[in-house]
Amino acid sequence: MNRRLLGLLALAAVPVLVVGVFFVLPVGGMLALGFWPDGDFAPGAALEVLTRSRTIRVLGFTLWSAAVATTVAVLLGLPAAYVLHRTSFPLRRVVRALLLVPFVLPTVVVGVAFRQLLGDAGPLGFLGLDGTPVAIVLGLVFFNVAVVIRVVGGAWEGLDTRAGQAAATLGASPVQVFRTVTLPALRPAVTSAATVVFLFCATAFGIVLTLGGTRYATIETEIYLLTVQVFDLSAAAALSVLQLVVVVALLVLAQRARVVAPVSRAPSRPRRLSRADGVPVAATLLVLAFVAIPIVSLVAGSLQVDGRWSLQNYAALGTTGDRDALQVTVTQALVNSLRTAVDATWMAVGTGLLVALVVTRRSRAPVERRVRGLLDGFFMLPLGVSAVTLGFGLLITLDQPPLDLRDSALLVPIAQALVALPLVVRTLVPVLGGIDDRQRQAAASLGAGPLRSVLTVDLPVLWKPLLAGAGFAFAVSLGEFGATSFLAREDFPTLPLVIFRLLGHPGELNYGMALAASVLLAATTAFVMLLVERLRVTSVGAF
Amino acid sequence: MKRLLTLLLPLALAGTGCSLISTGDGESAAPPPESGEMPGTVVLVTHESFNLPKRLVRQFEEESGLDLEVRASGDAGELTTKLAVTRDNPIGDVAFGVDNSFASRALEEDVFDRLGVTLPAGVEEYVVPADAGERLAPMDVGHVCVNVDTAWFAERDLDPPATLDDLADPAYEGLFVTPSALSSSPGLAFLLTTVAAYGEDWPGYWEDLLANDTLVVDGWSDAYYGDFTQGGEGGERPIVLSYDSSPAFTVPQGSDESSTAALLDTCFRQVEYAGVLAGAANPDGGRVLVEFLLSPAVQAALPESMYVFPVRDDVELPAEWAEHAEQPADPYVVDPAEIAANRDAWLQEWRDLVTR
Numbered sequence: 001m002n003r004r005l006l007g008l009l010a011l012a013a014v015p016v017l018v019v020g021v022f023f024v025l026p027v028g029g030m031l032a033l034g035f036w037p038d039g040d041f042a043p044g045a046a047l048e049v050l051t052r053s054r055t056i057r058v059l060g061f062t063l064w065s066a067a068v069a070t071t072v073a074v075l076l077g078l079p080a081a082y083v084l085h086r087t088s089f090p091l092r093r094v095v096r097a098l099l100l101v102p103f104v105l106p107t108v109v110v111g112v113a114f115r116q117l118l119g120d121a122g123p124l125g126f127l128g129l130d131g132t133p134v135a136i137v138l139g140l141v142f143f144n145v146a147v148v149i150r151v152v153g154g155a156w157e158g159l160d161t162r163a164g165q166a167a168a169t170l171g172a173s174p175v176q177v178f179r180t181v182t183l184p185a186l187r188p189a190v191t192s193a194a195t196v197v198f199l200f201c202a203t204a205f206g207i208v209l210t211l212g213g214t215r216y217a218t219i220e221t222e223i224y225l226l227t228v229q230v231f232d233l234s235a236a237a238a239l240s241v242l243q244l245v246v247v248v249a250l251l252v253l254a255q256r257a258r259v260v261a262p263v264s265r266a267p268s269r270p271r272r273l274s275r276a277d278g279v280p281v282a283a284t285l286l287v288l289a290f291v292a293i294p295i296v297s298l299v300a301g302s303l304q305v306d307g308r309w310s311l312q313n314y315a316a317l318g319t320t321g322d323r324d325a326l327q328v329t330v331t332q333a334l335v336n337s338l339r340t341a342v343d344a345t346w347m348a349v350g351t352g353l354l355v356a357l358v359v360t361r362r363s364r365a366p367v368e369r370r371v372r373g374l375l376d377g378f379f380m381l382p383l384g385v386s387a388v389t390l391g392f393g394l395l396i397t398l399d400q401p402p403l404d405l406r407d408s409a410l411l412v413p414i415a416q417a418l419v420a421l422p423l424v425v426r427t428l429v430p431v432l433g434g435i436d437d438r439q440r441q442a443a444a445s446l447g448a449g450p451l452r453s454v455l456t457v458d459l460p461v462l463w464k465p466l467l468a469g470a471g472f473a474f475a476v477s478l479g480e481f482g483a484t485s486f487l488a489r490e491d492f493p494t495l496p497l498v499i500f501r502l503l504g505h506p507g508e509l510n511y512g513m514a515l516a517a518s519v520l521l522a523a524t525t526a527f528v529m530l531l532v533e534r535l536r537v538t539s540v541g542a543f
Numbered sequence: 544m545k546r547l548l549t550l551l552l553p554l555a556l557a558g559t560g561c562s563l564i565s566t567g568d569g570e571s572a573a574p575p576p577e578s579g580e581m582p583g584t585v586v587l588v589t590h591e592s593f594n595l596p597k598r599l600v601r602q603f604e605e606e607s608g609l610d611l612e613v614r615a616s617g618d619a620g621e622l623t624t625k626l627a628v629t630r631d632n633p634i635g636d637v638a639f640g641v642d643n644s645f646a647s648r649a650l651e652e653d654v655f656d657r658l659g660v661t662l663p664a665g666v667e668e669y670v671v672p673a674d675a676g677e678r679l680a681p682m683d684v685g686h687v688c689v690n691v692d693t694a695w696f697a698e699r700d701l702d703p704p705a706t707l708d709d710l711a712d713p714a715y716e717g718l719f720v721t722p723s724a725l726s727s728s729p730g731l732a733f734l735l736t737t738v739a740a741y742g743e744d745w746p747g748y749w750e751d752l753l754a755n756d757t758l759v760v761d762g763w764s765d766a767y768y769g770d771f772t773q774g775g776e777g778g779e780r781p782i783v784l785s786y787d788s789s790p791a792f793t794v795p796q797g798s799d800e801s802s803t804a805a806l807l808d809t810c811f812r813q814v815e816y817a818g819v820l821a822g823a824a825n826p827d828g829g830r831v832l833v834e835f836l837l838s839p840a841v842q843a844a845l846p847e848s849m850y851v852f853p854v855r856d857d858v859e860l861p862a863e864w865a866e867h868a869e870q871p872a873d874p875y876v877v878d879p880a881e882i883a884a885n886r887d888a889w890l891q892e893w894r895d896l897v898t899r
Binding site for chain 1: 586591592594596614616617620621624625627628629632634648723725726731759760761762763764765767768769774777779785786789792793795796847848850886887890894897898
C-alpha cells in the first residue's frame with residue numbers, strides 16, 4: 001500500500017461510513033431476517049420465490065419499463081439540454097427552473113392529471129393509453145427527463161466549443177460535429193444521467209401503481225406487497241437480492257461505458273438561437289408541452305371551487321383543512337420541508353463532493369483504479385435498492401446505542417440525503433473527471449500545494465455543477481415521499497406528507513387544498529431553482 | 544429582477560431557520576413534568592391517519608403526569624409489519640391502529656403484552672375472538688361501503704344500486720370504481736366483503752364484476768378523486784368504494800342534504816385496536832394511555848378527528864354524523880384468524896382474476 005492509496009481511503013472513509021451505517025447495515029439487517037428466518041440459515045424459502053414465473057415476469061417488466069423510459073428521457077433530454085444550456089433566449093432560466101418541477105410533484109396528483117388526459121373522456125383518450133405500459137413509461141419520463149437535462153446540460157455548458165468550430169471549418173456538417181466531437185465529450189455525462197434515470201425508474205413505486213392500476217407490477221411494488229401485505233420476509237429478501245444483483249450489473253456496465261477522457265473546458269457565451277437549431281428547438285418544445293400540460297391542469301384545478309374560479313383553496317393553506325384533517329397548517333409544513341431540505345442538501349453536497357473528488361483523481365496503479373471504480377459504484381447503490389427494505393431495516397438495525405437513531409428527527413434528512421447523494425455525485429463526476437490532470441501538475445510545478453491546486457484548478461470548473469447538485473439535492477428533499485413518510489414524526493410533517501394526508505380524506509376543500517399545496521410545493525421548487533441559477537450566473541464573472 | 548432575487552436568497556435561507564441539524568427537536572426539549580403520580584414519557588406508535596385533538600393530549604398529560612409522544616407514519620399494514628420486525632426491541636409503549644385485517648399477524652408474532660384493562664360497555668362486541676380483549680383493546684369502528692352519487696342517478700331517473708349483486712347488474716355497467724386489494728386497505732376490505740358475502744364463490748362474483756366493466760385503480764384517493772363523479776376532478780363513475788362516513792363530507796355549502804350516500808348493505812366492518820407492546824419501556828404508562836383512549840372524552844372525539852365511530856355505546860355522535868353518516872346495522876365480518884390464514888391465497892387468486 002502506498003501513501004496515495006492510503007490518502008484515498010482516508011478521504012473516502014467519511015462517505016463510506018455514512019453509506020455503510022445508513023444503507024448497508026439496515027439493508028443487510030432486513031436481508032438477514034429473510035435468509036435466517038428463525039436464526040438458522042434457511043435460504044430455501046427465499047430462493048423458491050425466484051423460480052416463480054411471476055417473479056420472472058415482474059423482473060422483465062421492471063427492466064423493460066425502466067429501459068424504455070430511460071431511452072425516451074435521454075432522447076428528449078439531449079436536445080433540450082442543448083437548447084436550454086447552450087443557446088440564449090428570453091426566460092431561459094425560468095424554463096430551466098420550471099423543468100425541475102415534476103421532480104417534486106406528488107405521484108397521486110400527477111397520476112390523476114395523467115389519467116384525466118389519457119382517460120376515455122380526456123383529450124388524448126382516443127389513443128387508448130389509460131392503464132397501459134405506455135402510460136407508465138410516459139409517467140416515468142415525466143418525472144425524470146429533468147435529470148438528463150440537468151446533468152448533461154451542466155457538462156455541455158462548460159464544453160470548449162473550439163474543437164467543434166475547427167471541425168466545422170474543416171467542412172464537417174453540424175450532425176458530424178455533434179457525432180464525432182460533441183457526443184464523445186458528453187458521453188460520461190449522458191451515461192451518468194442515464195444510469196441515475198434507470199435506477200429511479202427501476203425502483204419507481206407510486207407512479208407504476210397509479211398509472212398501471214393493478215395490472216403491472218415491478219420488483220419494487222412486489223417487495224412492498226410481500227413485506228407489508230403478505231409478510232413473507234424471506235421472499236421479499238430474495239427479491240431485494242435480485243434487485244441488488246441487477247443494479248450491480250448495471251453499474252458495472254455503466255462504468256465500462258463511462259471511460260472518462262480529459263475534456264477541454266472553456267467558458268463560452270450561449271449562442272443566439274438560429275434556424276439551424278430547428279430540430280432541437282422542436283424537441284425542446286415537445287418536452288415543455290409534455291411537462292407543462294399536467295402542471296397546467298394542476299394549477300387550473302387548484303384555482304377552482306364548486307366549478308368556479310376562486311382563491312379559496314389557497315386561502316385555506318393557512319389552516320389545518322376541513323374538519324382539521326391535518327395536525328399542522330400547510331404553511332407550517334412548508335417551513336418544515338425547507339428546513340429539512342437545507343439539512344439534506346448540505347449533507348448530500350458535502351458527502352457528494354468528497355466522493356466525487358475521491359473517484360475522479362487519476363489513478364496511478366490498476367489497484368487504485370479498481371478501488372475507485374468500486375467506490376464509485378458503491379455510492380450509487382442507495383438509488384437501486386428498495387425503499388421498503390431500507391425503511392424497515394433502519395428500524396431493526398439502528399436501535400442500539402451508540403446508534404439508537406430510529407426515533408431521531410435526523411433520520412429524515414439523512415434518508416433524503418442518501419437519495420440525493422448519487423445525483424450530486426453524478427453531476428460532479430463528469431465535470432471533475434474531465435479536468436486534464438496536467439493542469440493540476442502544472443499548478444503543482446508552479447509551487448501550488450494540494451489545497452491551492454483544488455482552489456485554482458478544480459473549484460472554478462466545479463462551482464456550477466456543485467450548485468446544480470445542491471439544487472438537485474434540495475429538490476429531491478422537497479419532493480421525497482417514500483422514506484419520509486416512513487420516518488417522519490407526526491409533529492414535524494413535510495409538505496408532501498401533508499398533501500398525501502389531505503388526499504386521503506374526502507371533502508372538496510381537502511382535495512382543493514391538496515392541489516393548492518402541490519402548486520405551492522412546485523412554486524417553491526421553481527423559485528429555489530431560479531435562485532440557484534442566479535448564483536450560477538454571478539459565478540461566470542469569476543472565471 | 545436580478546437584484547430582487549439576490550435580496551431574497553438570504554431571506555429564504557433565514558426563513559428556513561438555516562436549519563443545521565435542528566430539525567424539529569425543539570418541541571421535545573420541554574422539561575419533564577414535576578407533578579403527577581407517574582412521571583416519564585409514554586410513546587404511542589400509530590399510523591398516519593391518527594389524530595388526537597391537542598386539548599385531549601394536554602388533558603392526558605395533566606391527569607397522568609406523563610409526557611405523550613406520538614409517532615405516526617404509514618398505514619395499518621406498515622404499522623403491523625414494523626411492530627413485528629421490532630418485537631425484540633419495541634419502537635414504543637403503545638401501538639394504536641392495528642386493524643382486524645392485520646390483528647392476527649400481530650398476535651401471532653407476540654408483539655402485544657397482556658393488557659389488564661377492563662373494557663367499557665359495548666366494547667366486547669368488537670374484540671378479536673381468539674384474543675377476547677386480553678391483548679388488543681378495540682378503539683374505533685368504521686365501515687368500508689360502496690358509495691353512490693345520488694344526484695347522478697336522480698338526473699337520469701335511475702335507481703341507484705343497493706346491493707353487491709346490483710353492482711354486477713348490466714344496468715350499472717361501467718359505473719363502479721374500486722381501489723386495488725393489493726395496494727389499498729379499503730380495497731382489501733372490499734375483497735373481504737365479497738368473501739364474507741359469497742363464501743367460496745367470491746371469485747365468480749368478481750368475474751361478473753369485471754365483466755360488468757368494474758374499474759380497479761391503485762388507491763382510495765385515485766378512485767375517489769380521480770374517477771368518482773363527486774370527487775371534484777371530473778370523474779366518470781358514480782359508484783365508488785369508500786367509507787360509511789364519506790357522505791358527511793359531501794354536504795354542499797348551504798344545503799343540508801349530502802350529495803352522496805353509502806350503500807349500507809355492502810359494508811365491511813373495520814375495527815382498530817390498541818395495546819401495550821411486549822417489552823415496552825413504560826408498560827404502566829402504556830396501560831394508563833390505553834385506558835385514556837377508551838375514556839368517553841377520547842371516544843366522543845373520534846368521529847371528528849379520525850372519521851370513525853366510537854366503540855363505546857354510551858357516547859354521543861356529532862350532529863352532522865348523526866344526520867349524514869349512518870352506520871350499517873349488519874355489516875359483513877370476517878374472523879381475523881381466517882383472514883390471516885387465507886390472505887395470501889385470496890390476494891393471489893384475486894390478482895390473477897384482475898390481471899388476467
